[in-house]
Each structure stands twice: as C-alpha cells, then as structure tokens.
Amino acid sequence: MLSALSYIVLATIRLGTPIAITAMGATISERTGILNIGLEGIMSMGAFLAVLGSYWTGNPWFGVLLAVLVGVVISAVHGFVSIVCGGAQGVSSQALVLLATGFCSVGLQAIFGQKGMSPTVNTIATTEFLRPIPLVGNILADFSPIVYIALILLFVCNFVLFKTPLGLRMCACGEHPRAAETAGINVGAMRFLGVLISGFLGGLAGAFLSVGQMNLFQEGMVAGRGYLAMGAIIMGRWTPTGAFAAAMCFGLFDAVQLYIQIIPNSPIPHEFVQMIPYVASIIVLALTIKGATGPAASGQPYSKISGTR
Amino acid sequence: MKQSTAERPPSVTAKERPTKKFKKPSSEKLRAMGLECSISLIAFALSIITGGIILAILGVNPLTAYASLFKGALGTPSAIAGTINRMIPIILAGLAIAVGRKGSVFNIGVEGQLIIGALLGCLAGIYLKLPAIIHLPVCLLCGMLGGMAWAFIPAWLRLKKNVGVVFTTIMFNYIAKFLLTYLVISVFVTSGGQLSATEKMQDTARLPALIGRPYNINSGILIAVLAVIVVYIFINKTKWGYEMRATGINKNASGSAGINVDRNMFLALLISGALAGLGGCLEIHGSVFRMFADYSPGYGPTGIAVALLAKSNPIAVLLTAFLFGAMRNGAALMQMSTGVSSEFVSIVQGLIIIFVCSENFIRYLMKKAQKRGVAHA
Numbered sequence: 001m002l003s004a005l006s007y008i009v010l011a012t013i014r015l016g017t018p019i020a021i022t023a024m025g026a027t028i029s030e031r032t033g034i035l036n037i038g039l040e041g042i043m044s045m046g047a048f049l050a051v052l053g054s055y056w057t058g059n060p061w062f063g064v065l066l067a068v069l070v071g072v073v074i075s076a077v078h079g080f081v082s083i084v085c086g087g088a089q090g091v092s093s094q095a096l097v098l099l100a101t102g103f104c105s106v107g108l109q110a111i112f113g114q115k116g117m118s119p120t121v122n123t124i125a126t127t128e129f130l131r132p133i134p135l136v137g138n139i140l141a142d143f144s145p146i147v148y149i150a151l152i153l154l155f156v157c158n159f160v161l162f163k164t165p166l167g168l169r170m171c172a173c174g175e176h177p178r179a180a181e182t183a184g185i186n187v188g189a190m191r192f193l194g195v196l197i198s199g200f201l202g203g204l205a206g207a208f209l210s211v212g213q214m215n216l217f218q219e220g221m222v223a224g225r226g227y228l229a230m231g232a233i234i235m236g237r238w239t240p241t242g243a244f245a246a247a248m249c250f251g252l253f254d255a256v257q258l259y260i261q262i263i264p265n266s267p268i269p270h271e272f273v274q275m276i277p278y279v280a281s282i283i284v285l286a287l288t289i290k291g292a293t294g295p296a297a298s299g300q301p302y303s304k305i306s307g308t309r
Numbered sequence: 310m311k312q313s314t315a316e317r318p319p320s321v322t323a324k325e326r327p328t329k330k331f332k333k334p335s336s337e338k339l340r341a342m343g344l345e346c347s348i349s350l351i352a353f354a355l356s357i358i359t360g361g362i363i364l365a366i367l368g369v370n371p372l373t374a375y376a377s378l379f380k381g382a383l384g385t386p387s388a389i390a391g392t393i394n395r396m397i398p399i400i401l402a403g404l405a406i407a408v409g410r411k412g413s414v415f416n417i418g419v420e421g422q423l424i425i426g427a428l429l430g431c432l433a434g435i436y437l438k439l440p441a442i443i444h445l446p447v448c449l450l451c452g453m454l455g456g457m458a459w460a461f462i463p464a465w466l467r468l469k470k471n472v473g474v475v476f477t478t479i480m481f482n483y484i485a486k487f488l489l490t491y492l493v494i495s496v497f498v499t500s501g502g503q504l505s506a507t508e509k510m511q512d513t514a515r516l517p518a519l520i521g522r523p524y525n526i527n528s529g530i531l532i533a534v535l536a537v538i539v540v541y542i543f544i545n546k547t548k549w550g551y552e553m554r555a556t557g558i559n560k561n562a563s564g565s566a567g568i569n570v571d572r573n574m575f576l577a578l579l580i581s582g583a584l585a586g587l588g589g590c591l592e593i594h595g596s597v598f599r600m601f602a603d604y605s606p607g608y609g610p611t612g613i614a615v616a617l618l619a620k621s622n623p624i625a626v627l628l629t630a631f632l633f634g635a636m637r638n639g640a641a642l643m644q645m646s647t648g649v650s651s652e653f654v655s656i657v658q659g660l661i662i663i664f665v666c667s668e669n670f671i672r673y674l675m676k677k678a679q680k681r682g683v684a685h686a
Contacts, residue, residue: 230476
C-alpha cells in the first residue's frame with residue numbers, strides 16, 4: 001500500500017511538472033491578453049529540439065537550450081500574428097500545433113532517417129548533487145533538475161507577476177489594453193513579452209518530456225499535455241501558483257492511470273484507463289469553473305493595423 | 310427617411326433582406342470579394358514558398374519535392390480520381406469548422422466527432438440488415454448522429470457550466486481515439502486474420518461508384534456537394550442561419566436584439582458535429598468499408614485550414630478542400646520518391662493558417678503600396 005502511494009506521489013511530480021511549467025507560462029501570456037493554445041505544439045517542438053541538441057553535442061543541457069530557443073521563436077510567430085496583425089488567437093495558435101507535428105515528423109525522417117521515434121540520447125534524468133543529503137537524498141536525486149527549476153520558476157513567476165511594476169503592467173494589458181496604453185504602457189511590447197515567456201516555458205517543458213524523463217523523442221509524446229495546461233490555467237484562476245497546483249492535479253490523474261496499468265489482471269480495459277486524465281480533467285474543470293473569470297481582454301486583439309485599437 | 314436608407318452601406322442592406330433572391334452583387338461587393346480572394350491566394354503562395362524554404366533547410370530540393378507532390382495529386386487520371394476521393398471528408402470537415410465559426414464556436418473537436426461518426430456509421434453498415442435503398446441513408450444518418458452526440462457533451466457543458474468549448478472538444482478528441490481503439494480491438498474485431506479492424510460492411514451499405522474502374526470515384530462527392538449547398542442555404546437564406554451569423558459577428562449586439570446567443574452557439578456546435586460525423590462516414594462507406602483501430606486521419610486540423618482559407622464561405626470550401634485533398638493525395642508519392650514525410654502537408658497547413666490569420670498585415674502592406682502608387686502619380 002505504501003509502495004503504491006509513493007509510486008503515485010513520485011509519478012505525480014514527474015507527470016505534473018511539464019504541465020505545470022507550461023501552465024505557468026500560459027498564465028503569464030493570458031494575463032497580458034494573449035491566448036496560446038499552441039503550447040501543445042511548442043512542447044513537442046521543444047521535446048524534438050532537445051533530443052536533437054543532445055544528439056548533436058552529447059550534452060543534454062545544450063538540447064534544453066535549443067528547446068527553449070525554439071519555443072521563443074515559434075511563440076514569436078504567434079505573437080506577430082496575434083499582436084501585430086490582430087489575428088484570431090485561438091486559430092493562429094492551432095497553426096503552431098500543425099507546424100510542430102509536421103516539422104517533428106519531417107525532421108525525424110530527414111535528420112535521423114527514422115519514423116515515429118528518434119534514437120536514444122544522453123539525458124538529464126537525475127540530479128546527482130542532491131544524493132549525499134541524508135534520508136531523502138536518493139529520492140530527491142531521482143528527479144530531473146528541471147523539476148527543481150520548475151519550483152524556482154514558480155516563485156519567480158509569482159514574484160514578477162504580482163510584486164513588480166512590470167507584472168502590474170503586464171496584467172493591465174490583459175485587463176484593459178486601452179487604459180494601459182493611456183497610462184503610457186507599451187501594450188504590444190508587454191503582450192510580446194508574455195507570449196515569449198510562455199514559449200520559453202513551453203520549450204522547457206518539452207525538453208523535460210524528452211531528455212528529462214525519457215531518452216528519446218516519440219511522435220505524439222506530448223499527448224495533450226499542452227492542452228491540459230489550458231485547463232489548469234482556468235482551474236488555477238489565472239495565477240501561477242493555482243495553475244501549478246491544478247497541473248499537479250492533472251499529473252495525479254496521469255499517475256493513477258499509469259499505476260492502474262501496471263496492476264496485473266486489472267478488470268478495466270486499458271483504453272479506458274488511458275482515458276482517465278482527459279475525462280477527469282473535464283469533470284474537475286466543470287465542477288470548479290463556477291465563478292472563474294479570466295483577464296477581461298484575454299483573447300482580444302489590440303492592434304493598430306487591424307483597427308482594433 | 311429616404312436619405313438614411315441611401316446612406317447605408319450596400320452589404321448591410323443585403324444582409325437585412327435575406328429573403329430577396331438573385332440580387333445582382335454591386336461592384337463594391339465584387340471588389341471586396343476580389344480582395345478576399347487575392348488575400349487567400351497570397352497567403353497560399355506565401356505558405357508554399359515558406360514550406361519550400363523549410364524543405365531546403367532540411368536538405369531536400371523543394372522543386373523536386375513539389376513536382377512529385379503535384380504529379381501524385383493531379384499528374385494522371387487516377388491521381389485526380391484519388392484527389393477527388395480524398396476531398397470528400399475534407400469538404401465536410403471544412404464545412405464543420407466553417408459552420409462553427411459562423412456561430413462563433415471554434416470546434417477543434419472535428420477529429421473526434423469524425424471518428425465517432427465514422428465508427429457508428431460503419432457499425433450500422435455491418436450489423437443492420439436492411440434493404441439496399443434505405444441501408445445507406447440509415448448508415449449516414451447514424452454517422453451524423455454519432456458526430457452530433459460527440460459534440461453534445463461539450464456543447465452542453467458550454468451551455469450549462471460555461472466550460473470553454475476549445476478545451477472540452479480537444480479532450481474529447483483524445484477520448485474518441487481511445488474509445489475507438491477499445492471498441493474495435495476488444496468488441497467488434499474481425500474474426501478472420503490478424504487485422505485490428507472491424508469486419509467489412511455489407512454491400513448494401515457501401516456508396517456506389519460514380520465512375521467505376523479503373524478510377525473508382527465514389528458517389529460521396531455528390532453528397533458532399535449537396536451538403537455544401539444545404540449549408541450555404543441554411544447559413545445565408547434561413548432565419549436560423551441569420552441568427553447564427555449575427556451571433557458570430559457580434560454576440561452583444563445580437564443578444565440585445567433578442568437572439569438567444571447561447572442556444573445559437575449550442576446549435577452551431579451540434580450542426581458542426583453532425584457534418585464532421587457525415588464526413589467520417591463518407592470516407593468509410595466510400596472507400597475503406599471497415600474501421601481500423603487507429604483511424605485518425607487528421608481531417609479535423611485540415612478542416613481548420615480549409616475553412617480559414619475559404620473565409621468560412623461554404624462554396625469556397627469546395628475549392629480549398631480540393632487544394633488540400635490534392636496536397637494530401639500527392640504527399641504519398643512525394644514521400645516515396647523524395648523521402649520527405651507526408652506529414653509535410655501539416656507544415657503547409659499550419660503556414661496557411663498563420664498567413665491567413667495575419668491577413669491584416671497583408672492588407673496593410675497592400676494599402677501602403679497603393680498609397681505609394683497614388684503619391685508617385
């Protein structure tokens with residue numbers, strides 16, 4: 001029983017972290033007024049580029065760097081479309097998903113000459129310098145350093161968003177861009193910053209999936225985690241801490257799903273078990289959504305050339 | 310009083326009188342349509358060019374890749390036939406997205422609705438014993454109901470709990486895939502052979518060929534065109550379509566004008582789901598005849614690009630669906646002859662969406678160029 005519990009707790013942290021990192025970024029982006037449903041795509045690009053970087057140099061940290069960079073670049077495309085051009089944000093971010101699926105698949109064949117998955121590469125699955133800590137050292141060291149980076153980022157995001165003038169300005173752009181502009185805030189720049197941060201974190205989360213958790217890239221490995229992050233934002237009421245907690249809740253569903261799968265002779269067909277995270281997140285969201293209102297101008301274009309300013 | 314009607318822009322007058330038929334479009338309207346078309350064309354051209362650059366970066370000669378794509382899509386009569394067959398579900402997926410967008414619902418769940426519709430239609434084709442003349446219509450109806458049912462829960466959650474449609478429909482895509490795998494592998498699996506697929510459906514449930522061997526164009530294309538016409542009439546010529554369009558254009562204004570916005574969004578999603586289900590059915594009944602456990606053709610995401618490029622105009626969906634059908638059909642030959650994964654088509658689709666979404670930028674550049682021309686003259 002204890003082993004089951006510890007299995008689920010550890011798996012929750014591993015599975016919840018990528019959703020949490022993405023959800024924090026998406027929270028910041030939505031706070032500035034830009035929806036980014038394309039994080040699913042950014043994550044898979046990040047996962048792919050992380051493997052590529054690690055494959056080329058043998059250093060997984062280089063892969064993480066590459067993943068983060070590509071996240072920023074792709075989200076800049078989304079930023080251009082939705083901020084400069086005032087295009088439909090939900091639709092444009094869906095393009096990122098298509099681009100990413102296409103790019104990963106074409107890239108796998110063009111670069112590795114393989115279909116479906118990449119060769120194995122060096123990883124950062126453990127944090128060795130924590131191992132000497134007595135009692136808990138072995139457990140702590142079994143997590144990827146990215147898990148700890150995620151915890152640090154949680155504090156950074158919270159601090160920046162709620163304790164600094166910059167954060168206040170970003171939030172103002174998501175609530176009432178016109179008022180923000182009247183107060184002398186550069187709305188476009190703030191929104192771009194928000195989108196780029198979400199891309200940065202999405203890339204990092206993708207890198208965690210491929211080199212932090214496994215040792216290869218597999219098509220479809222993101223499996224909707226980027227979309228779950230969207231649900232986590234709503235459940236977390238558009239705060240980094242809330243989104244982090246909600247993401248861990250989704251991670252728990254995933255962990256339970258994995259645990260039931262390894263029980264021998266389980267009476268439930270495993271396809272139904274695999275549905276658990278998706279079904280549970282809809283139910284939980286439906287139960288908790290009452291009274292959730294996001295940033296007032298989230299998803300609304302504010303652009304000079306489209307005449308929405 | 311007379312003056313105020315004269316001052317109204319022509320588009321508004323046209324919309325206010327949806328019953329008046331065969332009104333000759335004014336030159337202003339034609340010009341606006343021309344602008345829309347040219348923006349779509351520019352967006353398409355830009356995506357092809359950018360896609361070529363990506364191919365070049367990956368070390369593939371874009372010209373040979375595009376040449377084989379074109380040859381595989383339209384190079385031979387049988388390639389054209391394949392393209393037309395490929396178009397059928399894409400038309401329906403595009404229509405599904407277009408109807409949703411008209412009613413201000415962005416239905417990303419087309420893929421899941423299409424899967425469930427195809428499954429239900431296929432099961433009806435296998436297990437119902439009916440005379441030929443009603444068997445096929447019953448199957449197609451089952452497919453539409455399946456797609457509608459799959460859209461129902463997200464629509465209901467939106468109506469009652471205000472849960473975002475985007476999130477729920479995406480989750481339902483994943484659930485649909487798992488449900489399909491379970492049902493095909495564990496419940497309805499074929500008794501003969503090692504395939505993870507259902508039995509083949511009865512002959513009475515199959516769509517007859519429109520043009521027989523060796524080309525095998527199936528008559529689903531007729532149903533798809535019919536669906537386009539029905540949707541066009543519904544959207545543009547009926548009261549319900551008018552309310553739906555109004556909802557899509559401005560929720561607040563239509564709400565205060567007495568239109569039930571929530572109900573219209575609900576209906577738009579259900580109709581969208583039914584169209585998606587029909588799309589899946591037409592493909593299964595037209596050319597596959599059985600369900601495979603991993604049936605997930607990606608027509609949903611393609612539909613987004615199709616509807617967007619067509620500006621959600623049902624008639625234009627026919628044209629853009631042809632384009633995407635051709636691309637997807639040609640991609641197989643491209644993969645064989647140049648080694649570029651057929652998934653390259655998704656890159657082009659993504660690029661098209663991006664360029665269409667940044668249409669304001671294209672428009673801005675065009676206007677700027679025009680102004681410069683005026684200033685020089």
